[in-house]
Amino acid sequence: MSFHENADETLQKCVDKCTPINIISTLKRACASSFSDMEQLFYKSDLEDVDYEKLRAFIKAEIDTLIKHGQEDRSFMDTLKSLPIWPVHSSENKFKDAISGILLTYKLPFFSFNQNTFFYKCNNELDFNVLTKLGVNSVDELEYIRHYIVPALTTQFPNPSKEYINFLRSVLSLGNHEIEQYLKLYQTIPNQSVSSLVRVDTLYDANNPVFRSIFANTDKFLPPELQNDPACLEALGRMGLKRQVNYNIFIECALEIESQKSQIKYDRFQENVVRDRAKILVRYLYEHINSLNFNSEQWYKILRIKFVPSEKNHQNNQNQFYQGQKETLGFESFKDLCSHKYKKICWTQCPLFDDDVEPTTSFSEKHPEIGFPTIENIIDHLFTVVTMSKEKKWSKNNEEELKNVINEIYKMLNELCKDINRRMLSIKKMHFRKIFLNGDDPFDENSWVAREELVFGLQEDIKKRFYKVNECLKEYKELLLTGTPCLDCLDPKPISKVIINDQKDVIINSLINKLVNKPDDKFHDVIFIVGEEKEFNAKQLRNHYEKFIKINKELIKKQLLELCKNLTNYEEILEMSQKTKILDPLLSYD
Structure with missing residues (x-):
């Protein structure tokens, strides 16, 4: 409203000028005259959205002027803040004043799982800045x-x-x-x-x-x-998103393969899919074994997870020689798998790696234990091969290949027996088992003998009780000497004036010489048979001959020889050895 310059001065004082400050002040007076607060005043006015928008536009346009005046007049600032013209995120199209709402940082778009909130709607940065100047409550990200x-x-x-x-x-x-x-x-x-x-x-x-x-x-x-x-x-x-393979994540991947494997059932296509996944993981292990840097606990766990593709039996059907192959469902653990290069010495006891995941050279250098069968597996495999040979599971056409396999087993066991722990284990497992091919025909049961029946240095067999070591076994001395007597050891110095008529006399006289001159219990596991039914009580003979010791040492030596001929077990031989140590000074005196 404007007045003519000649208008009454008193009238002009009764009407405020149309300024941003006066407009806000007028709203305050309206509340007072209607005995309402600002929210009630706007509610009674039944304004349209467009009316709210116009008032907001006015406030935004004049915000700096209004704020400046409000800083000088606290009551005016309270009135300005109390205007319920600011829309909030709500399904009910609500408006709030600049006191009761919450302002979200402008760096984020608004999102809430609730339909009705007190968060102000800011359609643009100007809205955000105006509300900020009004001092609304705000939250950061x-x-x-x-x-x-x-x-x-x-x-x-x-x-x-x-x-x-x-x-x-x-x-x-x-x-x-x-x-x-x-x-x-x-x-x-x-x-x-x-x-x-x-x-x-x-x-x-x-x-x-x-x-x-x-x-x-x-x-x-x-x-x-x-x-x-x-x-x-x-x-x-x-x-924490898993972006690279490390030692823990590798274990997770292996367990995932093991889990998928258990769900395959009879789906050949799905089985091939899982096998391909497993091959990718195993190859990754081979290529990154150094950088993965597993500790002992993690490595122990990996060795026992069944996620490594193994050679299934149908893959080996082309070669009928390798029958009796260890059964496998197609996935095994590193602990149980054997490399193809050791196939001959373990195929009946150990599943084999799938050709596509055979350990690489660099991986084998890092972990030589992987893919190598245990000595227990090798010995059990030997037992199985011997049994199958005696049962003629192979034809004569396979004889040379079979003998080659047997020799490969002996060769490996011979090497392993250089270790004392493995040697003791082999002694226990092989005790009196006829598993040594001491002849040319693996299909002839008589060609197989026990280690305890073999004697190194013997020139001919002794009545089916002791056997000379044939050329085919002589190179496996480490393996055989764990339970096999040796004539060279029994008789380091030849006995003079003894006529050797047969191998039986060689053993007897060599042992007597050892007992008389160099008592030692190292070779007291040799058993002798003299005659067919003749039996002697060793203990009785020993007591009887004690009183003749000082009379004639030659006589005593002869009696000892007779006594030794009739020893029938290890205990008696050991007892004889101990007694000979007592007699030795007298018998050797001239």
């Missing part, structure tokens, strides 16, 4: 996540929506490490199918080829919106 997002996630368990994913992208794009460390503690990240929210450390980066293969179709990846956003991937990586 971390406060918003901590007090308004995570509580809803942990109590309402909502399904992830497209709006939530977009909001999450904005949060992750901030690069705020404090927010990232908070979010990783909760199930806040959607899985690939967007069917649920999970912890970030349960998901894998699909850009990694190992993960992409092993966890295909497992819903353990991110949705495309997050997977294809580099900034999000970096943030999620800091939060």
Whole structure:
């Protein structure tokens, strides 16, 4: 309203000028005259949305003037703040004053799991700045996540929506490490199918080829919106997303293969898919064994997980020689598998690596124990091969190949028996087992003898009780001497004036010479047979001949010889050796 210059001065004083300050002041007077607060005044006025928009536009345009005046007049500032013209995020199209609402940082788009909130709608940065100047209550990004997002996630368990994913992208794009460390503690990240929210450390980066293969179709990846956003991937990586294979994640991958293997049942196609995944993982191990740097506990666990593809029996059907191969379902542990280069010495006891995952040279150098059968497996394999030979499981056409296999087994056992612990184990397992081929025909049961029946240095067999060591076994002395007597050891100095008529006399006289001149219990496991039915009581003879010791040493020596001829077990030989040590000074005196 404007007045003519000649208008009455008193009248002019009764009408305020139309200024931003006077307009706000007028609203205050209207409240006073109607005995209403500002919210009631606006409610009674029944304004349209466009009216609210015009008033907001006026306030935004004059905000600096209004704020300046409000800083000088506290009552005016209170009136300005009390205007209920600011829209909030609500399904009821509500408006709030600049006191009772909450202002979200402009760095994030608004998102809430609740339909009705007190958060101001800011359609642009100007809205945000005006509300900030009015001093509204505000929350930063971390406060918003901590007090308004995570509580809803942990109590309402909502399904992830497209709006939530977009909001999450904005949060992750901030690069705020404090927010990232908070979010990783909760199930806040959607899985690939967007069917649920999970912890970030349960998901894998699909850009990694190992993960992409092993966890295909497992819903353990991110949705495309997050997977294809580099900034999000970096943030999620800091939060625990599995992006690279390390020692712990490798174990997870191996366990995943083992789990998938148990679900295959009779689906050949699915089996091949899982085997291909397993091969990728095993090859990765071979190539990165040094960088993975497993500790002893982790390595122990890996050796026992059944995730390594093994050679199935039908793969070996082309070669009928290797019958009786160890049964396998197609996946075994490193602990149980054997390398193909040791196939001949263990195929009936150990499953073999699939050809595609045979250990590489560099991996074998790092872990030579992998793929090598235990001495127990080798010995048990020998037992099986011997049994199959005696049962003529192979034809005559396989004779040379069979003998080659047997010799390979002997050769390996011979080498292993250089270790005292393995030697003692072999003695225990092989005790009096007829598993040594001391002839040319592996199909002839009489060609097989026990280690205790073999004597090195013997020129001919003794009545089917002791056997000379034939050329085919002589190179395996470490293996055989663990339980086989040796004439060279029994008789280091030849006995003079003894006529050797047969091998029986050689053994008897050599032992007597040893007992008389050099008592030693090292070779007292030799058993002698003299005659066919003749038996002597060793203890009785020993007591009887004690009184003749000083009469004639030659006579005593002869009696000792007769006594030794009739010893029938190890205990008697040992007892004789101990007695000879007492007699030795007298018998050797001239």
